[in-house]
Amino acid sequence: MLIAFNKPYGVLCQFTDRSTPPRATLAGFGLPAAVYPAGRLDHDSEGLLLLTDDGALAHRITDPRHKLAKTYWAQVEGAPGPEQLTALRNGVELRDGPTRPVVAEAIGAPSLWPRDPPVRFRKRVPDAWLELVLREGRNRQVRRMTAAVGLPTLRLVRVAIGPWQLRGLAPGQWTEVAPSL
Structure with missing residues (x-):
């Protein structure tokens, strides 16, 4: 069985949490028994x-x-210039070594659900959206890469993994998908 789930902002990619106070986990979404995440998203990422x-x-x-x-679709602080997109495409040097090259394109603001809490808005600082396609998965990699080129990430939404896509699932919704790999 393979489940596609739209993980909301602020939810941990695990079924239990021992912290005090407890944080939201996958247990609150009626997922089938015996499934577990194939990968993860940080609690402040969505999708x-x-x-x-x-x-x-x-x-x-x-x-x-x-x-x-x-x-991933990343809302970033600032307006990406050609040199920043080229740096992302070529791979960025991070503390744990260089990243592999990625596909990086500026895109128009996608039609997404509102985030709770909303992303901060600053009148004097523009924001933009990027689509990034990675083939590796380091801890907080997209956020670290965009920050390294001077474009801090404000919102991060994963929209596809291989052939599987989010395809209109609202936050907290899930559906069974074909395990076609």
């Missing part, structure tokens, strides 16, 4: 999360050797 009860499938989805493309 497509795949869950499965098949360990081999989870491995194929998450193992970097398979180089499965992950597509």
Whole structure:
């Protein structure tokens, strides 16, 4: 079984939380028993999360050797210039080493659900949207890459993993999808 889930902002990619006070987890969304996340999204990121009860499938989805493309829409602070997009496309030097090259394009503001809490708005600082396609998955990689080129991420939404797409799922909704890899 493979589940596509639209993870809302502020939800942990796990079913339990032992912190005080407890934070929102996947347990509150009526997901089928025995599925677990194939990968993760930070609690302050939104969008497509795949869950499965098949360990081999989870491995194929998450193992970097398979180089499965992950597509993100990032709202960034500032207006991206050609040199910043080129830097992203060529790979960025981070503390844990250089990233692989990514597909990076400026896009118009996508039609998304409102975020709660809303993204901060500053009259004097423009914002823009980027579409980034990565084939690796380091911790907070998109946020670290955009910050490294002077474009801090304000909102981050994963819209696709390989052939699977968010396709209109509202935050907190899920559907079973074909495990076609």
